[in-house]
Amino acid sequence: ELLRTYKDVGTVTEVFRLNHKAKFKSIMRDLEGPAAIGHVRYATCGKDDRSYAQPFERHHIAKSKWFSFAFNGQLANYPELREEILATTDFHLTRETDTEVINHLISHELSLNGEISALELLQRLAPRLDGSWNLVYLNARGQMFVSRDPLGIRPLCYAVQGPLFAAASESVALTHLGFDEENVHNVPPGCAVIVDGKSVRLERFAESPRKAHCFFEWIYFANAGSAFDDAGVYLSRKRLGEELARRETVPIADDVIVVPVPDTAKAAADSMAYQLGVPSLEGLIRNRYIGRTFIEGRNRADKVRMKYTPLPEIMDGKRVLLVDDSIVRATTLKELLALLKRRGRAKEVHVRIACPPIIAPCFYGIDMSTVSELFAPHYMAGNQITPEEEQRMAEEIGADSLRYLPVESLAECVGLPAHQLCQACVTAQYPTAAGTNLYQLALEKAQQRRSESCEGTCQQSTSDSTRIYV
CATH class of the missing domain: 3.40.50.2020 (Rossmann fold)
Incomplete structure (x- = not known):
């Protein structure tokens, strides 16, 4: 197999059998190769099910169209994109997740031009995606890229040291792998690091007129040992x-x-x-x-x-x-x-x-x-x-x-x-525009729930004076 995807539900320790030395070594032997991508899922939609675990792999007889990718973020315009795909293509969506939508968008671009470059692919995707979307991508030719959305909402770092390249959401993951701190860099918003076996190069695929780094990364989400975006x-x-x-x-x-x-x-x-x-x-x-x-x-x-x-x-x-x-x-x-x-x-x-x-x-x-x-x-x-x-x-x-x-x-x-x-x-x-629209919908839903709760309280209070409702 040129690409093999190994994933399951559970912690990294559980899935890769880190507590069982022989089984862990066996898994690593089976997955041995010059390049790999990985993902630890923090679900904001969908189910706790193996089919929702990433990376997502797309099989194809052509190596350039056979790929696997993982995604950190959330598309605020996911409902519109899903509806558009179902209405205008013959694709079938089996999961309630924005990752599958990205999977289909990439597949569609590759179906139009199997030799499209990583930079061109991202240039075509960027105008359609509203939200946070950091991608890691690997195809059956061994070509790889890691990309950060134009707003830079989620962090993404990379390092090159000797013959080795690695990227991760947080800098501490790279220093733990042995990369020197001076070799760890942020991927700028709207940019991608493209690795094709011959070179590692940083290229811009979209303008980034403003940044919108999530403050919650510093407050809560990130490891205390990490540093990103200065x-x-x-x-x-x-x-x-x-x-x-x-x-x-x-x-x-x-x-x-x-x-x-x-x-x-x-x-x-x-x-x-x-x-x-x-x-x-x-x-x-x-x-x-x-x-x-x-x-x-x-x-x-x-x-x-x-x-x-x-x-x-x-x-x-x-x-x-x-x-x-x-x-x-x-x-x-x-x-x-x-x-x-x-x-x-x-x-x-x-x-x-x-x-x-x-x-x-x-x-x-x-x-x-x-x-x-x-x-x-x-x-x-x-x-x-x-x-x-x-x-x-x-x-x-x-x-x-x-x-x-x-x-x-x-x-x-x-x-x-x-x-x-x-x-x-x-x-x-x-x-983003889609985020603003979703907030207005969320306010309307909250108001509707309050109205329904008030109606229920009023009805209950007139029929059952011995109970108190808050």
Whole structure:
């Protein structure tokens, strides 16, 4: 076989049998070759099913048309593209995922011209794709490219060292492979690194009049050891903690401690504690040895109890400043706060969030696609949170107080100009047309749900006066 795709559902350790040395070596022998692409799926649509796992492979008798590719991002105009494909071609779509749409778009271009270059292929795709879309591509001839969308919403890095080439979403993945830091570079938005066996070259396939790097990469998503687009993740989180400290209102005394929610909030928590002159302690231990499948199907309280262990020897009688990276749905946080007070025996828990309120969905690759599922919009009258709204939120989750960072702090803490960041989930200002349209649809759906809920409440309250509905 010129191309072979190996994939399954599970962690990398599980799929590649890393805990079984002989089986892992056998898999590696079977997959041996001069080039490879890989993907770890973070699903924002579709199913947890092997057929949705990437890379996607497209078989063809012609080597130039036989390819495999993987995709990091999310197409905001996926519904329109899917409808267009079904209406104007004889293609059949079997999955509810934008990856399959990209698969068909690439296949269509290759069917028109099997000898089309990687640069020409991307030039034809770019005007049709709205959203975030980093691609890695390999065909049966051994030709490869990695590309980043013109807005640069998701990060993409590459390295060349001696005869070796590698690319990854984060720089830390490349340094872990042994590439020297000075050889690791960002793929600029609208550019591709093309590898054809003879050369490795960086080429531009689309203009990039503006950038829209997702700020959530620095807040939460990326590894703390990574750096991309000239901004280090750890230093960004450190500055977020310093900003939290500057805005702290709890009187500092001997019974005040800072506790991070593991793991992404640790840098911000340590920095905040240092600025305040109080201890930053791991009063909350995360169980890193419990598999995701083990807790699936259990109720939320059980999941939190199994995932986190509060330490009463750290928190007993203390006023805890609990630092978290963000609040999306607040479901886990609410259970966690109850656990800290019940089992951790904390006297007070004051929640500090190293992020502004999440008020709008993400249509570019983070799994929060509806307004109704978000916590903050249920309490905020506008886009700027008030102290009264923060207090109502605190009461809802069981905290003694709650403080967010303002939107204005983000760019300064990340270290990039605000106009180069996508902050749509905290401002409701989207960098693409399809994203703006999807937000309007999401608002309409949320309003419809509220109206239906209100009607149900009114009907129930007139027929059953002994029950209370919120």
